Amino acid sequence: MSERGDQVQRLLGALAKHADLVADAFEGSVSGGDKQRNAGIEALFSLNVLKPYDEDSYRLNPRLREFIADYFVSYQAFQALRRVSGTMQQAREQWRELRRLKLAGATKDVVRLLAALDESIVEMAYSIEHNLTLLHSLISTQYGNVDDLNSKLRQNRYYAQQVKLFLQDVEAIDVFVDFVADEAVAVGLPHVRQLVIRRLAARRLQWTSQIKDAQAVISKRLFEAKLMEVCLKRLSRFALWLARNKTSDGWELLVDEKTDVAMFRPEGFELRPQPDVSDMEPTTMEAMLAAVAKMPNKPTVSAAEKDPGPQLLLDDEADVHEQFDIQQVAMRELAVQAAVATEPLSLLAWKRCRAELTDVTDDAWLMFACQQLKGAGFRVEFVQLFELDPFPINERFHDIEVRCPIPLAA
């Protein structure tokens, strides 16, 4: 970004920062108020955006106002069309100087003059376009910037004169273009010829045609309405209102039940007949089957896993069948046998005779059976090894014998 571009950005930034003040100033003059407003006015004043108008009263820079008015196609009454002749005279002088500099060989100045000439030509074209926009706006709103008929008529006459001068200006452009185009070839600046032809000559016919159209409309516009019917007059008037009041949407009016019924637009009732699926009539059935066939397949959606949450097991104890493991079953059998046995039973020997106890180790079996039988009142006796141990700490045994319980004394 060049330094100049940076400055432009800053200027536009300041305008954006105080956009509310600029908008106020476009409507009329602005005055100071609170501290913030005063600071804004001061900032805009220092940038020449606001110009002093009266005591504590500022107006928008006319050039900026013109730019905004152009954008909004909003024009003052009797606003003069922009004259092109002044800019054309300027361009003519620039061209003369440019030609002289070219002959003198001042290349640097030639480039400068060329840019200035280009700017003048662009300005001429812009002025013409602006004038046409202004004319179109005024005519299409029937000089909507004034309400009084006499003012409208005077504006009509004024613009009839203005358009004549405007047409003269545009026709004078032809002479200017011919003059510059011929000399540009002779001097050796063919791109200048191209410039004036492309920017001006090529569009002159179109401009002339548009100006003549506007001229014709101006002369008859205000008088054509006399043939309008009442409805068309209203239509025209409200169309004008819409064109002239772009920021207004409508009116708040009193409406009651006595208002013309035509004002109440009917709302459509949405009708959606449902098929009778119980109707077995072949035509209906076929239509329904055809409709079903067109339907997409039901998407298979996997059911989302739900948290089962806390559960309560309700169980009837009557139905519970106790499951005994093999040791307990074997223990019962052993108890029965031991109860009737006359001789002591070796637990180890008894275990080895039972195939289902193969997986149970001897030690575990002895510990389990011993405790169970003791609890049940059987007499148990540890079968010890006879080993000579000088310091016996534990009495070592390798089997247990069980006998029937001692009968209780009567």
Added chain:
Amino acid sequence: MNAKVLKLLLAGEYICPVRYRTEFDMLEDTSEREDVDAWLLSLGMRLARLGDEGAYFLAYDYIGPKEITQVKNELLKFRDEYGPAVLLLDFIRQADAGRVQLSPGEYIVLYQLEAAVSQSSMLETQLKSLLSVITNAAMRNTNHENLRRLLDHLARDGYVVLANKDTGAYQVTGKIEQLYAVLQFLDENKVVPDTEVDDREEVQDDLVDQATGIEELRS
């Protein structure tokens, strides 16, 4: 009682002789009209008419606060609700194609509009300014295409109907009278100063007076 008539009414259509000739003729029969009216009454609605001889439409049997609020909102949003139709119809009026008066039954011919626009850069500029209002219109389109879309826009809103596709002739429907009724209501409430219309009448009088005066002087 004709089902099509009922469906059209329930859909909010305006049954005029231009758009729904058969159904309109049915409703012209008194007994049919009474039957329809009686049927609608059970829905809290009734059959109404625009003016004395205009299109039939569905009206509320009882105007309640909801309906009043709806109309108030429509008037508050006049630019959105009625603005496009007003602007587009006024453009057709200005084009003056075939001296159209925009009354129900009148024809608007696309090629006449196009000819009017091609002969006046003013109209062309005005058409371009309406592009934002016309559905599907675009700057890159030809005038013919944009004008066709302008008429299609009005047709979608029910103000005109395509009468002949080959000739591009559209016919103004009876619904336009609803728009005129709204404008009349607004006029009665003097929302827009009527200087424009009065001005023209004054001008006309002035000119007539002037012309009469000149004739008197000559004689």
